[in-house]
Amino acid sequence: MGSPAKNVEAKWLTEEKGNQHTKALTYRVLFITLLLLLILSVTLSIMLGPVAISPLTVWKIAFSKIPIMEGYIVSSWSKPEEQIIWEIRFPRVILAAIVGAGLAIVGVAIQALVRNSLADPFILGISSGASVGATLVIIFGAFKYFGLYSLSIAAFLGALFSILLVFLLAQVNGKISTVRLLLSGIAVSMMLSAITSYIVISAPREEGMRDALFWMMGSLAGAKWDQLSIPFFSLFIGIGFLLLLTKPLNLLLMGEETATTLGLNIDQFKNLLVLLTALLTGVLVAVSGAIGFIGLMVPHIVRLIIGSDHRHVLPLSGLIGAVFLIWADVIARTVVAPLELPIGIVTALCGGPFFIWLLRRSSYSFGAGEGK
Known part of the structure; x- marks a missing residue:
């Protein structure tokens, strides 16, 4: 028989392996479930509208656009149905999925960067800066x-x-203070929003002012296929890059001193994350307008479900963000039909109460601890 200490150690290792296996299984189940939910959401959101269209017609038209499928699918739909599905609804839904997924993973990266669950592109002023440009x-x-x-x-x-x-503005003696970061983000966001408002009221054309105001509150109404390539490849590169950086992202959760001890170049890594989040946010905001709170809500929900390991958090956040924005867009274009709400109003109505709840929930901890 082994010593008591060895028995305890063996028991701990067995339990730890069991926990890891359970988490891995939970992640796989969640990933497949969310992927199916995304496909279902895409189908239903394309079906919904003034003209009701069957799910079979939706996917027959979609597959008929694939060159290798040409000739295998018999056309049983009208020309107006094809235009509505392929030229109007499909690019809009795909853009919603891209933007939702992108803003969610940007939120993951920013929250890891500052080790604070209250950070997101909207609150830190990144979206406001993109709006000015x-x-x-x-x-x-x-x-x-x-x-x-x-x-x-x-x-x-x-x-x-x-x-x-x-x-x-958030740096104190070379280190980022969480409180100063949030306050600096709010202050910069307000100043840049004021600049954006001044630009809008200075518009020489009334039509330009109206377009800008609607865009500032977020909209996917003008989605076209030729607009999707840049945000799609930006999202693909961004999430691929972040998945390669899951180990250093996890190290950041332990604190900067620990991460440095384990060999991470903190300054270089932070600069890389800043550049990546700014690039992705800028591209997404350019095609969708300033849509807030997705980067705040989605990563937090995922961490509550699966933990803080970025190997799991990043893919699940992307899927949930895509599903969430697809349905937010459905609400925006149907709740006051034939008029359309800016999508930013829908996300703010969901995100505002969530942000208040998050502020009140004192028991929440992010990874190894919140930034001080």
Whole structure:
């Protein structure tokens, strides 16, 4: 028989392996469930609208657009149905999924960066910075020499400027203070929102003012297939990059001193995350407007379900964010039909109460602990 100490150690190792196996199994079940829910959400959201369309017709039209499937699918739908599904509803729903997933994983990255569950692109002023750049393009045609990419580039530059300013104001003796970070984000966000409002009221055309105001509250109404390539590849690169960085992201949860001891170059890694989150936020805001609270709510919900391991948090956050924004868009375009609500109103009505609840929930801890 072994010593009591060895028996206790063996029992602990067995329990730890059992916990890891349970978590891995839970993650796989959740991932498959959410993937199926995403497919179901895409189907139902395309079906819903003034013209009711069957799910079979939705996917027959979609598969008929694949070159290798051409000739295998018999056309049983009208031309107006094809235009409604393929030219109007499908790109809008796909854009909602891309933006929702992107904002959710940006929220994961920012919360890991500052080790605080209250951080997100909207609260930290990144979306407001992107809005300044985007409204300059919409109203005054700034950066027009970049052509199709002018809106994305302007939004990225605005997002990068705002996050750098927030981090500069939040530093105390070379370290980021959580309280100062949140307060700096709110202050910078308000200032940039004021600048955006001034740009809007200075619009030379009434139509430009209306477009900018609607865009500032978030909208997916103008989604077109040729607009999806940039946000799609940005999301693909962003989430792929972050999945490669799950180990250093997990190290950040232990605190900067511990992460440095374990070999992580904190400053270099933070700079990389700042650049990545600004780029992704800028691209997403450019095509959807300023949509808040997704980056706050979704990562928090995922951590409550599966824990703080970023190998699990990132993919699940992307799926939940995509599903959430698809249904938020359905509500925005159907609740006051034939008019349409800005999607930012729907997400704010969900995110505001959630943020208040999160502030009141004192028992919540993020990873190894909140940033001080």
